[in-house]
Each structure stands twice: as structure tokens, then as C-alpha cells.
Amino acid sequence: MKKLFLNLGFILLGAAVSLCAYSQNDTVENSNNSSIFNPSDITPPQYVGGEEAMFAFLDSVLVVPQSAIDNNVSGRVIVHFFVDKEGNIKGPSVQQGLTPECNDAAIEAVKKMPLWIPAQQNGKSVNGFASVPISFKTKQLKYDYKPSSEELTYEQYVLTDKKWKLIQLESKDIPENVPHQPYFIITVDKKKRRVLEGNASCADFAARYNWNMKNWKLTFSKIEVSKKKCKGKKVKVIDGDVLSAFKNTKEYRITKEGYLQIGREEKNRFVPLATFESEPLKKKK
Numbered sequence: 001m002k003k004l005f006l007n008l009g010f011i012l013l014g015a016a017v018s019l020c021a022y023s024q025n026d027t028v029e030n031s032n033n034s035s036i037f038n039p040s041d042i043t044p045p046q047y048v049g050g051e052e053a054m055f056a057f058l059d060s061v062l063v064v065p066q067s068a069i070d071n072n073v074s075g076r077v078i079v080h081f082f083v084d085k086e087g088n089i090k091g092p093s094v095q096q097g098l099t100p101e102c103n104d105a106a107i108e109a110v111k112k113m114p115l116w117i118p119a120q121q122n123g124k125s126v127n128g129f130a131s132v133p134i135s136f137k138t139k140q141l142k143y144d145y146k147p148s149s150e151e152l153t154y155e156q157y158v159l160t161d162k163k164w165k166l167i168q169l170e171s172k173d174i175p176e177n178v179p180h181q182p183y184f185i186i187t188v189d190k191k192k193r194r195v196l197e198g199n200a201s202c203a204d205f206a207a208r209y210n211w212n213m214k215n216w217k218l219t220f221s222k223i224e225v226s227k228k229k230c231k232g233k234k235v236k237v238i239d240g241d242v243l244s245a246f247k248n249t250k251e252y253r254i255t256k257e258g259y260l261q262i263g264r265e266e267k268n269r270f271v272p273l274a275t276f277e278s279e280p281l282k283k284k285k
Helices: 050-061 066-070 100-111 149-153 239-248
Strands: 004-008 027-029 035-037 075-083 089-096 119-121 124-126 128-138 162-169 183-188 194-199 204-212 217-226 251-254 260-266 269-280
Touching (some): 050 100, 050 269, 089 100, 239 269
Antiparallel strands (some): 075 089, 162 183, 183 194, 260 269
């Protein structure tokens, strides 16, 4: 399978392409009596953990279009976006584009970023803007994950006989106000069918699974959802995101902490779509 290296550029204030921020209220008048922004006293918004952490995150979530692979597309997309006082990213748009497919891929990657540290003015958080250049450079790679024998025999790698509770979706913690903490349980029924049952935050669901422990493959099929109403102004239902993670899963990993990650391979690396922690199943009386 053809895969890519991603080369991300991140340029600070003072360079040709900058990560910039300014308050929407910080303006001065020019000779034509029109308002212009004056960002002199603004500290720009920052990615938590700095540039290196941002590079690593974007590299893990960027899905390079097949058209870019097939046509050996190279270049960069500059994505401009608004960072509000709470650090939320809003309204990402292409400031400098490449191909329509690469433009969309860059925007989707930016949308997945966690909260930023908002811009600061006189010690207070203010609204601001930022621009992040993302460069695409293709290179063919061969992907073949081979775990050690110790990993394969480690007890925590057994998926059955555990209740796997969702703690993260795409590296972000799940909301605290979900109706129920999503979970799933893997079993083998009397007909020796591999069955998965669980809850997606509101609705219950069931599916079949195919698990190849030797090759770290895990897929889910025939997902059926039981309709259920969860109402309330303070309730956050994430059924769609949870079920989407199961539908797109191709592989799995177990972290050193014993967490289960389901996801898929992209650009010669494993990208987690959801992370679960386990607890023993209660024995039926």
C-alpha cells in the first residue's frame, strides 16, 4: 500500500508565514480614517505542548488523499482559523491552497486539534487568529507491524472477558455529561459467533467482529443500533462518533498502561480512533 511522510511547517511571528493573533477590539485609525488591527500587545494563541507536540498530532490525524498519492502531489496548504477566549478553533479556511482534496484534508486535520492556549492581552484571554502551514510530500513506504512475542503473550492483550469503557475519541477525552459512559463487551455465543455488545452513550448496539491477534487486525461489521431517546439540555449524546470509530477500525493496539486503542493505519503508523480502559466482568449469580 502506498503511504506518505507528512512534512509540517510551523512559522512563528516575524516570518513570512506566521502564527498570528490579535484582539478584535485592538484597533487604531489610519490616515484614511479606517480601522486597522494593531497586534503589538498581543501574545498569539499557542498549541498546548508547543510546536513539536502540534507536529506530532497533525501528523497522526492528517488523512492524505489518494489522489495526492497517485499524482505525487507536493506542496503546502496554509490554514487560517479563529481561536476564541476558551481556546476553541473555529472557522478554519484555506489561506493558500494546493489541490481541493489536500485543502479539505488540511482543514479536517486542523478541526481535530484539541483546545489551544488562547491569545493573551494584558494578562487576559482574548479572541485571536492563527495560521498553520501544512506541507505534503509523498514517499512510498511499506507498512508491516510485527509485535514481539512478549507483546503477543501479555495477558492484557486478551480482549474477551472484559468490559471496555470508552475514555477518549480521537485523542480527546469524552464529555463528562454523556448519558452513559460508552462501553463494549466481546464474547463468543453458543453458535460460536463472535459478538460485540455495548452502549454508544445513549443507544445500545451490537455487532460482529473479526479479530486476528497475530496481525493486530480488528474489524467490526453488521452493526445494529437499538433506538433510544436521551433528552435533556445538559446531556451530550455522542452515539454517531462512537459508532463511526467502530465502523472505521481496522487494527488495534494495547498501550503500556493496558488501554485498548482501536483505529487504522495511516502513513506507516497506527492512528487511534478510540481508547478504552478495562474492568473485569461481574460474574453472574
